[in-house]
Amino acid sequence: MLTDGMKMAQLTLKNIKKSFGDTPVLHDISLDVHDGEFVSLVGQSGCGKSTLLRIIAGLEHPDSGDVLIDGQSMLEAAPKDRNIAMVFQDYALYPHMSVGENMAMPLVMARLPLYARLPMMRSITPAGRGAQPEIRADVEKVAKQLRIEHLLDRKPAQLSGDQRQRVALGRALVRDPQVFLMDEPLSNLDAKLRVQVRAEITELHASSGLTFVYVTHDQVEAMTMSSRVALLQTGHLLQVGTPNDLFADPANLDVAQFIGSPEINITPGESCDGKVTIGATTLPIALPTSGPVQVGIRPETISVSDAPGLGALNSAAPTQRLAFNKRLIEDLGPEVLIHGTFAHAPDSIIRIRAQKSDAYSSNGVLAKSNSLEVTVNPNQLLFFGADGQRMRPTTVAQKRVETA
Amino acid sequence: MADISPSPTATWFDWVKPKSTGRLITTVLLFIGAWVMVFPFIWMISSSMKPTDEVYDADFSIIPKTFKGFENYYGVIFEQPYMVFLMNSMIVCVGILVIQLLTAIPASYALAKLKFRGSSILFGTVIAAITIPINVTSIPLYIGLVKVGLLDTYFAMMFPFIVSVFAIFLFRQFFRGFPDSIIQAARVDGFSEIEIILRLILPSAVPAIAAFSVFSFVAHWNDLYWPLIVVQSQDKMTATLSMMQYHPLSTRTTGAPMPPPPSSPRRWSLHSFSPAGCSSGASL
Structure with missing residues (x-):
């Protein structure tokens, strides 16, 4: 040079x-x-x-x-x-x-x-x-x-x-x-x-x-x-x-877990008949094979339903709700890190990374209750088979028409 | 304000006066210890300035009654080949040290930093060799030197010591601490292995080399045993060996440092050893 x-x-x-x-x-x-x-x-x-x-x-x-x-x-x-x-x-x-x-x-x-x-x-x-x-x-x-x-x-x-x-x-x-x-x-x-x-x-x-x-x-x-x-x-x-x-677009679970901070959340799910169920929630997503799957959810892609302004979801995206138990909130300055568990899998810690907003004030939603509902975009979820290899959905979830 | 300056009436005794009984006892004990250490040297220097009869005199005094210092030292330096002996000692000690460093540094670099088959066995051998005293190998070495006709040469005086396993061990331990990444950086930069030793390892190993040099030099300067065995002629004698031939005692002390008396019978029987007299030599 x-x-x-x-x-x-x-x-x-x-x-x-x-x-x-x-x-x-x-x-x-x-x-x-x-x-x-x-x-x-x-x-x-x-x-x-x-x-x-x-x-x-x-x-x-x-x-x-x-x-x-x-x-x-x-x-x-x-x-x-x-x-x-x-x-x-x-x-x-x-x-x-x-x-x-x-x-x-x-x-x-x-x-x-x-x-x-x-x-x-x-x-x-x-x-x-x-x-x-x-x-x-x-x-x-x-x-x-x-x-x-x-x-x-x-x-x-x-x-x-x-x-x-x-x-x-x-x-x-x-x-x-x-x-x-x-x-x-x-x-x-x-x-x-x-x-x-x-x-x-x-x-x-x-x-x-x-x-x-x-x-x-x-x-x-x-x-x-x-x-x-x-x-x-x-x-x-x-x-x-x-x-x-x-x-x-990680090729397998190890890559998904290594890249990204905080680490990707993994929760168990089940694939059958062209649908994936996570706990009580059914996602309109078809995977090539049936059986148990591991669902990867990036901490940035989860948002807390009752706290507007949180999370990275935009309102035009299709959403699915999941029951979530909050344990603690870490204040990172401009952002917060919410630690908790999904109701269907109380053993694995789930982290949510969200923009800071009024929801964290002393009378905000997060302070009031430990049981929350969070929403995820099914198209942003990553699915992995039991062997850790990536499974790609054969369909794309459409936006659900919700009436206010 | 306390007056910290010494009072005008202070004498030298006020300065050395012990501050407590404990200190007094400590000082006395230390003084006795120091005297035991120093006295032989004072005795040696004192004797070197006395005439012969006074050295043997039962009535000992440190200060010579008759001062013969100039005559004694003049005699040793100018009337006897003492300078030759000193030079011989110098040649042998420096020669041994140089060859020891030349052999030990590359050997210990290889043992410390290069990966090759059998390196641990080789190092184990080096460690084992530390345990073998010179006395064990002296007879085979002597026979060998007799056979090749190199007795009574500088070579014979240096030969058993040119590879120092102690130096290899010491340097190897020292070199192991040298960062591998620097050696690898040097290889990427184009250093040859010899240049890595010369340019990188040696400058960092100066403390170890200096320490070993002192040990080696002193050990071989004071060595009486091996020169006694292989040296016969006066022009090859080392300073330490030459002590043996100084008589009377006063001249011997002038030649300082005073070595312990050698085991003469052993010397003569070894010297009488020759290829023709194997059986008599073997009975040693």
């Missing part, structure tokens, strides 16, 4: 398998990352996302499968020959080198022959002295871009968390990589800085046009930054898609 123009970088993972000893870590992972794309590998800790990233980097070797960059197999290539750069969770800055030296290191390694890199030889040998001004210029250019040019003489220990983060980004950027790998780069920052650096990384991706692969356990990071998200669980790739695909 700094020197020459556009570089193509199509990253392809083909049937990657990996186990540590007898423990399988990755089961047959295939993934295409297109040129200039920002792909997040997201999943809980231990799901194999970092291992996958390290396989792309060449720090781990897969048991089988292939890693291709622009169609070329990289399996036999050393990390340095893959034209990738990596930012580590703890930044991995070289502790006794100054910021400038840290950032210059990849260039020194790439541009100088071995004899000129030996201690002291860089300033004596002609090759070393020749490359020196160019390296310095490149480092300063990147430092300026990341606004760390005043830190070049400091040691990593003298920097704050976000400054270290920028130095690590800078060290990765100077070498002008094809693919940029990041392993949870924000997890060591406090919440405020995380939001700020998150935006900076997104901007960096937009301005550099590089291919980014970003590992995180935080679905918010994955959703906000990525062009596409790849969700991993216990070594399996569950779903790959745009953030909205994963949120609105």
